[in-house]
Amino acid sequence: MTTVLKNSAFDPSAIVDAVRSVLPESRPLPLHEPEFIGREWEYVKDCLDTGWVSSVGSYVDRFEQLVADASGTRFGIACVNGTGALHIALVAAGVERDDEVLVQALTFVASCNAVYHAGAVPHFVDSEGETLGLDPDALDAYLEGIAEIRGGAAYNRKTGRRISAVVPMHVFGHPIRMDRLVEVAARWHLALVEDAAESLGSTRDGRLMGSGGLLAAVSFNGNKTITTGGGGAVVTNDEALAKRLKHLTTTAKLPHRWAFDHDEIGYNYRLPNLNAALGCAQFEMLPQFLSEKRALAERYRAAFATVPDAEFFGQPEGCVSNYWLNVVMVPDRAAREALLEALNADGIQARPCWTPMHELSFNGECPRASLSVTEELVDRIVNLPSSPKLGRQG
Structure with a gap:
C-alpha cells in the first residue's frame, strides 16, 4: 500500500471530475442497486x-x-x-x-x-x-x-x-x-x-x-x-x-x-x-454482472491514473476480484470527508468504510491486537457507485 502524507490543501474537484467521467449524467446514482433483467x-x-x-x-x-x-x-x-x-x-x-x-x-x-x-x-x-x-x-x-x-x-x-x-x-x-x-x-x-x-x-x-x-x-x-x-x-x-x-x-x-x-x-x-x-x-445473470463490474473497475482505474491524491484500489496480485464495491484511496480522513461531501452533493452516492469494530461502543471490552493498518485504511477509503449496469455503458 502506498503511504500518502497528510495534505491540508486537498481539493476534491479533480477526483470528482474523474468519477463523473466514468458515470452517466443522470442523478441520483446509488452505491449499488439490484437489477432484474433475466427470468x-x-x-x-x-x-x-x-x-x-x-x-x-x-x-x-x-x-x-x-x-x-x-x-x-x-x-x-x-x-x-x-x-x-x-x-x-x-x-x-x-x-x-x-x-x-x-x-x-x-x-x-x-x-x-x-x-x-x-x-x-x-x-x-x-x-x-x-x-x-x-x-x-x-x-x-x-x-x-x-x-x-x-x-x-x-x-x-x-x-x-x-x-x-x-x-x-x-x-x-x-x-x-x-x-x-x-x-x-x-x-x-x-x-x-x-x-x-x-x-x-x-x-x-x-x-x-x-x-x-x-x-x-x-x-x-x-x-x-x-x-x-x-x-x-x-x-x-x-x-x-x-x-x-x-x-x-x-x-x-x-x-x-x-x-x-x-x-x-x-x-x-x-x-x-x-x-x-x-x-x-x-445466478443466470452472474457471469454478465461480473464482467460488467470488472469493466467498470477498469474505467475507474484509468480515470484515476493521473489524478493527484487519488489511488484506485485494484485487485491483489493473483486475484480476479468481483469488485463488489470500487474504492478510491485518498490521503487522510480530512480528504475523505471532503470527497464524500463533494460527491454526495453532486448526487453520486459515496460512502466511507465501516466504523472499525473496535471503535463501536459495545465492543469496548473485546480483546484486540494492534490495529494500526486498519486505522489508516479507514481514514483513506471511499466507496464509489458500483452497480453492474454502470459497466455496461460506452
Whole structure:
C-alpha cells in the first residue's frame, strides 16, 4: 500500500471530475442497486402459480446447488440472510459460549454480531494494505505473543478463554491470502470460517472464495452482486457438516410424515422458495454482472491514473476480484470527508468504510491486537457507485 502524507490543501474537484467521467449524467446514482433483467418475473410467478412460496420447493434445491457451484464447494445450505448463515456456520464449526473468535476489525458489523449470536467473544485483529482483509502473517505473530496450545486447542493466556475460530472477510470482494491463513489456522487449531458475503465469484490463484476453509457464509442482500431480496447461504465440502447445517436451520425437526419432534435447539433460518426463485434467475445473470463490474473497475482505474491524491484500489496480485464495491484511496480522513461531501452533493452516492469494530461502543471490552493498518485504511477509503449496469455503458 502506498503511504500518502497528510495534505491540508486537498481539493476534491479533480477526483470528482474523474468519477463523473466514468458515470452517466443522470442523478441520483446509488452505491449499488439490484437489477432484474433475466427470468426473475417468470420464476417468481411460477412460485405464485403453483403455491410453493414458503420454505420448501424446487427453487430452494436449485439455489443451493447454484451457490455451491459458484463457491467451488460440494454443498450449499440456503439461509434467511448472510448474518444467519455466518452464525449457524460458527455453531456448526464448534464455537461455544465464551470462546473467542478472531475477526478482522475492518469488516461489516455482521461478522461481529454473528460471533455474539453464537455466545462467543469477538477478538479483533488487523488487516493488510494489499488486500484490505485479514493479515495472516500479522495474526500468526500476534498469536505467538498471546496464545498457547493446551489439549489440542488454542487459549488466550491473558483471558484464559479458548480461541476456537478465525473469520476472514474478503473486503469489497478482494480475496485475502487464504492459503497462508489455512496454514496459520491449522497451526493454532482454529476452525476457519470464511465471511464470503461480498466475494461471490472472486478467485485467488484460480480458487473461488468460499472454498478455502471449513465453512463459508455468503450474502444475497439487495445490495450484493446478485440478490434474493434478503437471503444467504452456507457452503462447505464436508457432507456431515452440510447435513447438520440443514438440520439446524430447519428447526432441528426429525423427519416424519406428521409428527413434530425436535432433537436439539434449532433455528428457523429457512429461505423461502420465492426468494430462492429470484436467486436462481439472478445466478443466470452472474457471469454478465461480473464482467460488467470488472469493466467498470477498469474505467475507474484509468480515470484515476493521473489524478493527484487519488489511488484506485485494484485487485491483489493473483486475484480476479468481483469488485463488489470500487474504492478510491485518498490521503487522510480530512480528504475523505471532503470527497464524500463533494460527491454526495453532486448526487453520486459515496460512502466511507465501516466504523472499525473496535471503535463501536459495545465492543469496548473485546480483546484486540494492534490495529494500526486498519486505522489508516479507514481514514483513506471511499466507496464509489458500483452497480453492474454502470459497466455496461460506452
